[in-house]
Amino acid sequence: MAYLIFTLSLLLIYVGLALALHIQFGLLGIANFGVVGFWGLGMYAMGVLQVQLDMSFVDALFLVLVLSIAVSWLMGWLVLRLDPQATLCATIAFAAIVSLLVVTEKWATMGVVGLGTIRYPFRIGGGTEYLYFAFLLAVVVGLQILVLRLHRSPTGKLLQAIRDNEELCASLGKNTFQVKMFWFVIASVVMCLLGALSAPLNQFLTPNMIVPSVTFAVWIALILGGKGHSLGAVVGVFVTFGLFDILIETYAPVSPELAVVVPNMKLFLYGLLLMAVLIYRPTGLLAPTTPPEHVWAEIRSAGIAAGRGAMTLFQNGKNAIQNPNTNQPADSTAAQENDGAADGKS
Amino acid sequence: MKLSATNLTKSYTGHPVLDIQNASFGGHGIEGLIGPNGAGKSTLLGCLTRRIQATTGDVRLDGDDGVPTSLMGYQSYEVARMGLVKTNQRIQNFDSLTIRDSLRMAATPSDKQDWRSVWTLAPIDDALEAEIATLLARFPFSDPDGYAMSGGEKKLLDILRCVIVKPKLFLMDEPTAGLPDEITQDVMKLVREKVDAGEMTVMIIEHDLDLIWKNCSYVHFLSEGSILFEGKPDAVKKNRVVAEKYMGV
Numbered sequence: 107m108a109y110l111i112f113t114l115s116l117l118l119i120y121v122g123l124a125l126a127l128h129i130q131f132g133l134l135g136i137a138n139f140g141v142v143g144f145w146g147l148g149m150y151a152m153g154v155l156q157v158q159l160d161m162s163f164v165d166a167l168f169l170v171l172v173l174s175i176a177v178s179w180l181m182g183w184l185v186l187r188l189d190p191q192a193t194l195c196a197t198i199a200f201a202a203i204v205s206l207l208v209v210t211e212k213w214a215t216m217g218v219v220g221l222g223t224i225r226y227p228f229r230i231g232g233g234t235e236y237l238y239f240a241f242l243l244a245v246v247v248g249l250q251i252l253v254l255r256l257h258r259s260p261t262g263k264l265l266q267a268i269r270d271n272e273e274l275c276a277s278l279g280k281n282t283f284q285v286k287m288f289w290f291v292i293a294s295v296v297m298c299l300l301g302a303l304s305a306p307l308n309q310f311l312t313p314n315m316i317v318p319s320v321t322f323a324v325w326i327a328l329i330l331g332g333k334g335h336s337l338g339a340v341v342g343v344f345v346t347f348g349l350f351d352i353l354i355e356t357y358a359p360v361s362p363e364l365a366v367v368v369p370n371m372k373l374f375l376y377g378l379l380l381m382a383v384l385i386y387r388p389t390g391l392l393a394p395t396t397p398p399e400h401v402w403a404e405i406r407s408a409g410i411a412a413g414r415g416a417m418t419l420f421q422n423g424k425n426a427i428q429n430p431n432t433n434q435p436a437d438s439t440a441a442q443e444n445d446g447a448a449d450g451k452s
Numbered sequence: 453m454k455l456s457a458t459n460l461t462k463s464y465t466g467h468p469v470l471d472i473q474n475a476s477f478g479g480h481g482i483e484g485l486i487g488p489n490g491a492g493k494s495t496l497l498g499c500l501t502r503r504i505q506a507t508t509g510d511v512r513l514d515g516d517d518g519v520p521t522s523l524m525g526y527q528s529y530e531v532a533r534m535g536l537v538k539t540n541q542r543i544q545n546f547d548s549l550t551i552r553d554s555l556r557m558a559a560t561p562s563d564k565q566d567w568r569s570v571w572t573l574a575p576i577d578d579a580l581e582a583e584i585a586t587l588l589a590r591f592p593f594s595d596p597d598g599y600a601m602s603g604g605e606k607k608l609l610d611i612l613r614c615v616i617v618k619p620k621l622f623l624m625d626e627p628t629a630g631l632p633d634e635i636t637q638d639v640m641k642l643v644r645e646k647v648d649a650g651e652m653t654v655m656i657i658e659h660d661l662d663l664i665w666k667n668c669s670y671v672h673f674l675s676e677g678s679i680l681f682e683g684k685p686d687a688v689k690k691n692r693v694v695a696e697k698y699m700g701v
Binding site: 252255256258259260261262263264266267269270271273274275276277278279280281282285288289292334394 | 501503527528529530532533537538540544545546547548549553554556557558560562564565566567569570571572573574576613614617
């Protein structure tokens with residue numbers, strides 16, 4: 107069970123990273139191939155501050171925030187004027203620099219020996235991991251809400267316009283560089299902070315955590331799920347990481363001989379799935395459309411109607427328990443409530 | 453709004469394509485800019501709107517207070533905010549925005565479009581929304597809440613997107629290319645209304661000379677990167693240089 111909670115927490119981190127990448131690539135078209143660089147930077151900064159400098163979780167998180175804003179802004183200033191291929195190379199190089207620094211700067215990171223132990227920010231006996239999972243869940247849900255609202259807001263439309271045709275957008279009086287910079291920094295800082303939050307999860311940090319396969323896993327998840335769709339990141343991570351790393355690796359009844367093959371099979375199946383999606387559904391599993399306003403309204407009123415229905419059922423049940431002999435009043439209120447619900451739906 | 457260019461040149465790898473000694477644009481209601489292919493018309497418009505970095509020279513904007521401002525220190529989006537907006541010769545579009553969203557996106561002022569709008573989800577104000585609706589009702593889009601599909605729709609949308617940002621000097625690069633004739637007439641009617649209302653002045657690049665003679669009150673003739681002649685349409689029609697270099701008489 108402890109292992110499941112650990113992998114589920116890791117899954118949330120991946121969802122968060124994919125959401126941040128969705129803002130950068132899905133909405134703005136910035137090909138950031140240095141996801142693991144930002145994530146690793148945040149994670150190791152957290153580790154160094156907590157272990158070497160004995161800082162508290164909150165102080166360290168604040169310093170990571172400051173550091174990540176500075177680094178993301180510098181990266182944005184360097185790469186956002188470049189064409190997409192150059193941006194891609196520059197961000198890969200950034201990730202390589204981070205992973206090299208982690209190995210070479212032994213005075214801070216302990217190099218290949220590894221850095222530990224990073225404690226949870228709180229400790230409540232056996233429930234710590236669960237509470238931390240709930241905390242991560244809240245963070246990721248918050249991020250998803252941000253992305254959903256971003257899609258519906260005027261800013262979201264502007265970001266899509268910049269992705270489609272930046273020069274045209276500038277010719278209409280939009281400061282495209284500033285907008286790109288702002289959201290690139292926000293998304294990169296989110297990646298760094300998710301790294302910082304991964305540090306207590308991993309407890310012991312080693313340089314082999316900062317490998318390009320993290321970047322690729324996030325990218326594959328986003329492309330599979332649908333890079334332009336607000337829910338593509340979540341769906342993609344569940345289909346890749348959730349399906350393979352959690353369901354198959356942990357729960358599939360596999361004999362010990364086969365168990366060695368599973369991780370390689372996983373990469374193979376990732377690749378196969380990615381190829382199939384790119385050939386048969388290039389937009390990803392979810393096509394890049396936002397539900398129009400009236401769909402939201404329908405979802406909302408259906409939710410309200412369902413809520414009212416549940417309330418009525420609950421009331422009926424309560425009444426039935428309290429007065430087992432008189433069913434009449436309960437029925438009439440139920441009828442009224444149902445009318446109300448029908449009104450709400452229409 | 454008036455724009456003057458002095459000693460404006462542009463060369464690509466040493467090869468000069470534009471050399472304007474002294475010219476001013478936007479002082480005559482609707483102006484035309486004509487010239488053979490490769491004369492440098494689009495390059496001139498690019499230099500005026502700061503999309504293309506001129507090699508030497510200066511472009512000055514006469515503000516409402518009569519004080520000229522050099523545009524050389526500004527970026528293209530700043531020039532657009534000052535009121536200098538250009539439509540595109542080749543089809544340009546935002547493929548993932550619907551026609552209405554595209555107009556909304558262009559019309560929304562930048563302070564209503566920043567990160568705060570994620571929390572407020574602020575809809576565009578009613579006046580602008582009504583203006584967009586009027587514009588869309590006036591032109592025959594197959595579905596204003598769908599995407600621009602045909603080349604003609606994209607070209608028309610490109611022009612309307614520029615109109616909705618309320619330019620003061622409106623530069624139109626070949627508005628008839630790719631547009632059906634009757635829609636071009638409607639566009640010119642709309643432009644004429646805006647000019648008569650004093651909202652903007654216009655400069656049109658066009659090969660369709662009928663449109664030029666019919667709409668423009670002043671015409672610049674550009675050839676081999678320089679303005680060889682300019683004046684009233686009748687004078688330009690009769691000019692020998694224009695006839696030789698362009699109309700092939």
